[in-house]
Amino acid sequence: MNNNNVITPEMLRSAKWLDAGDFRSFNHRSRMMQMGFGIDDWDGSPIIGILNTWSDINPCHHHFKDRVEDVKRGVLQSGGLPLEIPCMSLFESINKPSPLLYRNLLAMEVEELLRSYPIDGAILMGGCDKTTPGLMLGAISVQIPAIFIPAGPMLRGNYRGETLGSGSDAFKSWDEYRVGNICDRELEGICGGLARSAGTCMTMGTASTMTSIVDAMGMCIPGASSIPAVDTNHNRMCSKAGKRIVEMVWEDLTPGKILTKKSFVNGIVTAMALGGSTNSIIHIIAMARRAECNISMDDFDRISRDIPVIANIRPSGDLYLMEDFYYAGGIHGMMNRLRSFLHLDEMTVVGETIGNVIQNAEVYNNDIIRKLDDQYIKKGLLPY
Incomplete structure (x- = not known):
């Protein structure tokens, strides 16, 4: 304690x-x-609600069935009582007509679960596109201590020694098949090689964009969003989150003390530098309004004029994927290069400022995470 x-x-x-x-x-x-x-x-003892979006039909969260045990271990080690509570699992590629239709339904479920049960702190386990904002929206409304655990990206895709990226190479391969450049057997091999492990898309799609934003805003164990789903560092991160949420209950460190307008600006800066998904705009604005922070399209427009893309990750990048980004230094390595654009005094769930968290972060590959004077793209997400 x-x-x-x-x-x-x-x-x-x-x-x-x-x-x-x-x-x-x-x-x-x-x-x-x-x-x-x-x-x-x-x-x-604090009762910790572990809101788990695992399901058999969501490959992005398939490992959560095991990771919840890591979270529980951490909670128990810190003197809390962990209670797993399943909630709606949204999977981008199979939910029809669109998981966006159900984002707010998940947000309402999270809010009511946290309100209606004797829960002192919450662990939010998600990652696939709409689950991140859905979980965050519900937790922001309730204002009890909470930590978001990102599912993490899957491993690089591979077929015949060629690196494949989910989403982008799926479209490319299907077009090649339609025009007769690849046969049924090759298409089946590509289909099996595109997604080789549990975890979210390993391209910089909506999933990694949103988890990186929430990480940059201080709501994750620092750096969690970059860890591949099946890396054992992910297990240790989950255990650390379980330990830390108990401490946060005693400290009364709620989302309202972390999520300020400046922390949302940090999230937008991060999204721009990543060359992230434009879907992040609607989710950031929704979370900001729930947190009573004045964020609008004007903020995206203003920030996009100053922040270059320095992460060379598909589909904005030309070669690398999230696994490579992690090895290159991950979210913290990139944010340390963006220090002059960030509000470094913003708080994180570990009780330290984001400036302290990233101050010693290094970059190990300057082609994957570019220096500011070697920008991959000279402007960010939105055009002038």
Whole structure:
């Protein structure tokens, strides 16, 4: 337990359900014991709701079935009680007519789950395009301590020794098939090589754009958005998030103390430098309005005139993918090169400013993460 506690055990939100000394509290305790918990499991301990968007039909989150155990381990090590709560799983490539139709439904589900149960802090497990803003919107509304865990990108695609990128090479290959340049057997091989592991698209699509933005805004364990889904560093990050969320409960470090207009500006700067998805515009504005921060298209337009694209990642880039970006230094290496454009005093979930978090970050490949005087593209997401 943190020595500088703001919250005491009696002040825990869960205590209103379980320790109120009335009949309803008695009944709630009985139901907790029905699940095999003893009074010592929750008495004076934060209850952490792990909102998990895993499902059998979402390959982006397929590893979350295992990663939730890493989160639980971290929570238990810090003296909290972890409770996994499944919520709506949105998968960009299969949900019809569009997962965007269900983003706000996920946001409402997250908000009501957090409000209606005795939860003191939340872990938000997502990553596929619309799940990131959906989870964030719900958590912003409730304003209890929360950490977002990004699913992480899948491994590079591969077919016959050629690197493939999800999305972009899918369109290219299908066109080659339609004009007769590749046969059915080759198409099947490409189909199996495009997506080789659990995780989100390894191109800089909406998934990695949004997780990188949330990371830059301070709502992830720092650097989490760059870690490939199946890298064991992802397991350790999940455990660290579980440990940290318990500390955040005692510190009363809520999203409102992290998400300011300046932190949203940091997110936009990051999106521009990544050459990220234009879908981020609607999601950032939605999250900003939920957080009561005044962010509009004017901010995107203004920032885009100053921030170059320095990340050479497909589809804006010509060669590299998210796995390469991680090896090159990841989000922190890139942000350290953007220091002059960032609000460095903004807080993160680990209780440090973003400036402190990135100050020692290095870049290991200057072709993947360019220097400011060697820009990949001289302007960002939006045209003049």
